[in-house]
Amino acid sequence: MRRFNDLADLSIEELDSLLELAGRLDRKPEPRALEGKVLSLLFLSPSLRTLASFQAAMVRLGGGSFVISPEMSIHGLESRDGIVMDGPAAEHIREAVPVIASYGDALGIRAFAERSNLADDLADKRFKELAALSDAPLINMESAINHPCQSLADYKTMDDLAIPKQGGRFVLSWAYHPRPLPLAVPAATVHMAALRGMDVVVLRPPGFELPAATMHKARKAAELSGGSVTETADRRAAMESAHVIYAKSWSSTRHYGDQPGDQALREELIDWCVDEPWFENAEPNCRFMHCLPVRRGVVVADRILDGPRSVVIEEARNRMVAQMAVLYRMLKG
Ligand code: CP
Numbered sequence: 001m002r003r004f005n006d007l008a009d010l011s012i013e014e015l016d017s018l019l020e021l022a023g024r025l026d027r028k029p030e031p032r033a034l035e036g037k038v039l040s041l042l043f044l045s046p047s048l049r050t051l052a053s054f055q056a057a058m059v060r061l062g063g064g065s066f067v068i069s070p071e072m073s074i075h076g077l078e079s080r081d082g083i084v085m086d087g088p089a090a091e092h093i094r095e096a097v098p099v100i101a102s103y104g105d106a107l108g109i110r111a112f113a114e115r116s117n118l119a120d121d122l123a124d125k126r127f128k129e130l131a132a133l134s135d136a137p138l139i140n141m142e143s144a145i146n147h148p149c150q151s152l153a154d155y156k157t158m159d160d161l162a163i164p165k166q167g168g169r170f171v172l173s174w175a176y177h178p179r180p181l182p183l184a185v186p187a188a189t190v191h192m193a194a195l196r197g198m199d200v201v202v203l204r205p206p207g208f209e210l211p212a213a214t215m216h217k218a219r220k221a222a223e224l225s226g227g228s229v230t231e232t233a234d235r236r237a238a239m240e241s242a243h244v245i246y247a248k249s250w251s252s253t254r255h256y257g258d259q260p261g262d263q264a265l266r267e268e269l270i271d272w273c274v275d276e277p278w279f280e281n282a283e284p285n286c287r288f289m290h291c292l293p294v295r296r297g298v299v300v301a302d303r304i305l306d307g308p309r310s311v312v313i314e315e316a317r318n319r320m321v322a323q324m325a326v327l328y329r330m331l332k333g
Pocket of ligand 1: 047048291293
């Protein structure tokens with residue numbers, strides 16, 4: 001494996017094999033598998049789980065890693081093209097990426113969406129530009145429109161919990177957040193659940209529809225897997241017999257890049273905070289999923305996060321386990 005950028009790049013057999021390897025490495029550790037190997041990690045956006053889980057995964061496989069982020073660089077990092085660098089930044093991303101890559105055997109990059117131009121973000125323009133600066137094996141640690149590591153971990157979490165594939169009902173719900181957030185997790189998640197063969201319902205208020213291209217990609221995956229993808233603004237209809245609700249906030253696609261327009265829509269939606277009444281007509285043990293970090297009392301009530309429905313810690317731990325499999329495939333050969 002040279003690139004881990006999108007679950008859509010994997011065949012069903014490759015995905016199953018990766019998940020099987022993740023489970024095996026968790027049950028039967030191989031602490032020397034990647035001895036002498038180095039993973040270079042470039043974080044252009046903040047992280048807790050991705051940063052810690054990749055470092056832990058490399059150590060558990062006998063390798064090592066290092067992290068570079070603009071906050072820790074004494075030089076300052078410039079990423080604009082064609083700029084005269086007479087400001088505070090003394091290092092350009094065009095040199096930084098190949099230099100960082102040259103110290104390792106694989107490179108992970110995180111670069112969130114710029115959220116000014118929807119077409120650019122849907123095309124993952126910035127991530128592709130960064131990826132083109134090196135020919136090292138590459139891992140997408142979250143880009144404008146994808147988060148494949150999160151999706152692989154979430155897929156495994158549902159397998160671990162024996163949540164049904166065919167006939168399993170997966171509700172991806174928009175939730176309130178004070179700021180517009182990227183589309184990467186919802187876009188990756190709707191595709192992942194469709195790929196898993198589930199009946200996926202995107203629950204969102206008007207103005208927060210997922211982009212047509214994102215829904216189209218998920219529906220293509222559902223055609224292959226035997227699942228389905230629908231969308232609604234009707235909470236009760238969406239939650240009927242649901243096995244999972246996956247909450248996430250995202251930007252208004254109607255007002256993408258227009259913060260006042262987005263704000264005017266979202267400030268009316270403060271009651272989109274997942275709480276027990278949401279589960280009234282769901283399956284009795286319907287699970288709550290979220291990629292974290294999550295704002296308590298804003299996105300979800302404490303009693304859900306702290307109660308038996310929540311599997312957010314299992315999802316976060318599976319980040320490390322799933323990434324061990326990705327690293328093993330990429331670096332062990
Ligand atoms: N879920 C996730 O990617 O978490 P971080 O942003 O903390 O890495």
